[in-house]
Amino acid sequence: MVLKAIVVALIATCSTWWFSHTITRTWLYPIWSGFLVALVMGEPLKGMMIAAAINLPYVGFITAGGSMPSNAMFAGPVGTALALVSGMDANTASSVAVLIGAVAVFAWNAYMTVNANWVHLADKFLAEGNLKMVRAMNYVPSFFVSLVLNGLPAFFVVVYGAKFGEWLQAFPQWIMDAFALAGGLLPALGVGMLLNYLAKTKLIPFFFLGFALAKFLNLSTMMITVIGAIIALLIYYFQNDPDKVGE
Amino acid sequence: MAELTKKDLVKNWLLGYSSETCYNYERLQGLGNTNAFMPIIRALYPKERQAEELKKYLIFFNTEPSWMGTVVHGITAAMEEKRANGEEITPDDIISLRSALMGPLAGIGDVVSQSICYPILAGICISLALNGNFAGPILFEIVYKVLMLGLGYTMYMLGYNKGREAIVDLLQTGLLDKILEAVSIVGLMVVGSIGANNVSLDLSFLNWEFVNKLGTITFNVQKDIFDGLLPGLLPLLAVLIVWRLLAKKVKPSTIIMYIFVFAFLLVAIRFLMGQYA
Numbered sequence: 001m002v003l004k005a006i007v008v009a010l011i012a013t014c015s016t017w018w019f020s021h022t023i024t025r026t027w028l029y030p031i032w033s034g035f036l037v038a039l040v041m042g043e044p045l046k047g048m049m050i051a052a053a054i055n056l057p058y059v060g061f062i063t064a065g066g067s068m069p070s071n072a073m074f075a076g077p078v079g080t081a082l083a084l085v086s087g088m089d090a091n092t093a094s095s096v097a098v099l100i101g102a103v104a105v106f107a108w109n110a111y112m113t114v115n116a117n118w119v120h121l122a123d124k125f126l127a128e129g130n131l132k133m134v135r136a137m138n139y140v141p142s143f144f145v146s147l148v149l150n151g152l153p154a155f156f157v158v159v160y161g162a163k164f165g166e167w168l169q170a171f172p173q174w175i176m177d178a179f180a181l182a183g184g185l186l187p188a189l190g191v192g193m194l195l196n197y198l199a200k201t202k203l204i205p206f207f208f209l210g211f212a213l214a215k216f217l218n219l220s221t222m223m224i225t226v227i228g229a230i231i232a233l234l235i236y237y238f239q240n241d242p243d244k245v246g247e
Numbered sequence: 248m249a250e251l252t253k254k255d256l257v258k259n260w261l262l263g264y265s266s267e268t269c270y271n272y273e274r275l276q277g278l279g280n281t282n283a284f285m286p287i288i289r290a291l292y293p294k295e296r297q298a299e300e301l302k303k304y305l306i307f308f309n310t311e312p313s314w315m316g317t318v319v320h321g322i323t324a325a326m327e328e329k330r331a332n333g334e335e336i337t338p339d340d341i342i343s344l345r346s347a348l349m350g351p352l353a354g355i356g357d358v359v360s361q362s363i364c365y366p367i368l369a370g371i372c373i374s375l376a377l378n379g380n381f382a383g384p385i386l387f388e389i390v391y392k393v394l395m396l397g398l399g400y401t402m403y404m405l406g407y408n409k410g411r412e413a414i415v416d417l418l419q420t421g422l423l424d425k426i427l428e429a430v431s432i433v434g435l436m437v438v439g440s441i442g443a444n445n446v447s448l449d450l451s452f453l454n455w456e457f458v459n460k461l462g463t464i465t466f467n468v469q470k471d472i473f474d475g476l477l478p479g480l481l482p483l484l485a486v487l488i489v490w491r492l493l494a495k496k497v498k499p500s501t502i503i504m505y506i507f508v509f510a511f512l513l514v515a516i517r518f519l520m521g522q523y524a
Contacts, residue, residue, distance in 0.1 A: 021264035021313045026391050029365070031373055035384035048384060052376035056445050059369050059438075061499075062361045069499040090377075095507075102500055115271035119278050119305070126305055129298040131285060134305075138282040142269040174514045174523050181510035184447035185485055189502055191442040192489030197362040198431050198438065206432050210439020215479040221374040221440045225367065228436035232429040239425060 005158035007040045008081050009147070012154035015073040016111060017146035019139060028063075030055040030076030030097070037080045041158075050083045051076065053090035054097040057186040060193025071108050074150055075101030082157050086165025091183035092176065098186055107149040114145050206231070249291045249331045256324060258286040260403040263320050266312040275309035280320075287324050291331035300327075303338040310349040311356020314364075317399045318414055319348045321406025348414060358427060363434050364394055370437040374444060446482035452517050 015033045018024040026032040030051050038047020058072040079097025082088070088096065118141045125133040157164075168176075195207060206228070213219045213227065266279035281304040288300050310316035323345060330336040368390055376383030405413045417423050453468035473480050492502055517523065 018267050018270070019265060020261075021267070022261065022392070022396065025264075025313055025395060026388050029369065029387070031369060031376060031384055032388055035376075044381070045379060048376050048381065049379060052373045052383060055369060055373055056441075059366050059373070059441060060362075062357060070503070098503060099507075102503055105500075112270060112272045115269050116273035118269050119271060119274050122278050122281070122305060126281070126298055126301060131298065131301070134278075134301070135282050135285065138265065138269045138278050172523075174518060177517070178507070178510045178514040181448075181513055182507050184449075185506045185510065186503070187441065187445040188482070188485040188489045189499060189506070191438055191446065191486045192493050192502075193499065194362065194366050194434070194438045195486070195490045196493045197358075198434050200428075200431075203428070203431055203435055206435040207439045207442075210436030211443045211479070211483060212439070213436070214440035214443035219440070221371045221437060221444065224436050224440045225371055225433060228433035231436075232432040235432065236425060236429040 001159060004040055004042075005155045008037050008077060008158050009151035009155040011036050011040070012074070012077040013143065013146045013151035015077055016108065016150050017143050019143070028073050028076075030058060030072060030079065033073070033076040034080035037077045038084070041081065041084050043084055047080055047084055050088075050090050050093045051080045053094040053183075054079045054083075056094060057098050057190045058101075059187070059190035060195075060197070061190065062193070062197065069105075070098065070101040071104035072101055074104035074107055074153075078104075078150075078154050078157055081154060082161045082164060085158060085161035086168055088165070088168065089180075091180050093183075095179045095183040095186060104150075107153075111142075111145055111149055115142050118142060249328070251287065251290055251324060251328050255286050255290045256321075256403070256407060259283055259320060259324055260317060260400060262286065263312055263317055263403075264399075274305070274307045276312060277304065277306050277308050279312075280304045280308050283320065284323070284327075287327050291327055300338075303342050306342065308345065308349060310353045311360060313356075313395050314360040314398050315356035315402055316349070316352040317403035318406035319345055319352055321403040321408075322348070322411055322414070323406075325407050325410055344411065348411075351418065352414070355423065355427075359398075360395070363427070363430050364391070366441075367434050367437045370441045373441070377445075442482065442486045443479055446485055448481040448485055450481065450513075452513075452520075452522060 011027070011033060014024055015027040018027075027036075032051075034051025034054055035044070035048050038044050038051060041047055054076060055072075058070070058075070061069060061072055075097040079093060079100055082096065082100075083090075083093035118137045121141075122134045122137040125131075125137065195204075199207065210224050210228065213224050214221070219227075262283035262285070263280075265282060266276040268282075269278045270276070271278075281301050284301065284304050288297050292300050310319055323341060326336055326341050326344070330341070368387055372383040372387035374383075375386070449469055450473065451467055451469035455466045457464045457466070489502055492505075493499070
């Protein structure tokens with residue numbers, strides 16, 4: 001268990017400490033970081049489904065200029081680990097993870113604030129012409145900051161999270177019902193945020209089209225993507241040379 | 248004459264992916280960029296000048312670093328090469344060009360990566376994963392990285408080979424806008440299906456039974472009203488209300504709170520109806 005906890009802690013650490021986006025860019029998203037945790041915990045199938053459920057409210061989360069509405073990088077691995085050790089179902093896990101993510105915004109803010117110190121040290125090393133240490137400042141200290149802020153909590157969750165499960169069992173049914181209800185509604189936040197970004201007035205009907213195809217005809221997301229791509233291509237061609245269509 | 252080799256350029260491009268390793272509120276990607284430009288500066292300038300030339304990178308800088316913003320680094324590498332070969336380019340020229348480009352590229356890059364490619368991909372992959380299909384996360388990882396690295400490399404090389412014209416063309420012809428609009432259509436349809444499949448609100452606990460001479464009549468709010476009107480009406484309403492709130496600049500964290508309050512209100516109603524007795 002301790003070994004598993006250490007590896008999960010490292011995953012949680014690297015979800016915030018992005019040593020290279022060639023690897024860590026996708027670790028921002030619960031569907032991947034949570035899946036990695038699921039593999040480590042030896043429950044790939046269950047963990048994958050939990051991680052996907054946790055990702056749902058974050059489908060529309062956009063981080064720009066370092067600001068973060070809710071910490072998906074923390075909620076993903078820690079939420080998945082907690083759900084696995086305490087035996088939560090996916091819906092409950094999703095609402096618990098969103099609450100964890102909301103609290104963990106503070107971890108992100110602390111990370112972004114403390115790291116400024118290493119830049120000041122880098123200033124000093126650059127003035128001395130010590131390029132090796134400038135590089136070291138970019139990579140090394142922020143790892144330990146993330147380890148403390150994200151890795152340690154993840155470690156404790158894996159080791160002591162089962163207790164949380166027992167505690168959860170003792171919750172009255174109505175609290176669990178409320179959590180499940182909230183879990184069903186939280187994906188609306190991700191969808192709403194995306195709409196807020198994507199929707200220009202004239203394009204909004206496509207949202208309803210996607211909704212209707214899924215709800216009325218039970219088409220899968222993949223099928224709807226293909227239909228959407230065909231429509232997009234048609235519109236793109238018509239827009240570019242309206243006179244030449246049909247040639 | 249100092250020249251950059253393909254190897255130097257590839258190193259610069261790849262190290263750019265560590266722009267946010269020491270991400271911080273003071274200078275954001277400044278330190279990461281200093282790190283990324285070391286191979287370029289080392290190849291072009293004598294040892295005693297290297298630290299001085301790197302200083303122009305250890306300042307505030309922030310763009311979208313992985314998908315589109317790599318074009319800024321490509322353009323910069325070309326400028327450094329010219330500067331090292333005696334052309335009249337000052338550090339201030341490089342800094343002001345980079346500062347001018349970082350904003351627009353952050354905008355385009357975030358739209359492409361975070362509000363189009365990610366949600367479409369995540370939408371498909373989450374629905375696969377929720378159905379217990381391992382292709383979900385694996386497809387997500389592979390397609391995301393192929394798109395990110397492919398586009399990132401293309402943009403970097405475009406910037407290096409064509410200089411600032413590359414990006415000015417892209418921004419001015421309106422071609423990019425048209426492409427983005429077309430892709431937004433796919434995005435919106437996927438978002439619609441995510442909403443349909445994953446947002447759930449079921450009021451079937453609002454259920455009454457009346458007994459009269461003819462037998463028992465049940466009245467169920469969910470079955471007899473909402474499902475009869477239109478399947479998925481309540482989840483759709485939930486999405487539209489959240490969207491409306493966001494458009495009114497209500498913070499996502501506040502909306503999360505509203506959702507929990509609403510959930511507990513519904514449970515309170517069930518409590519009053521005696522369903523937990």
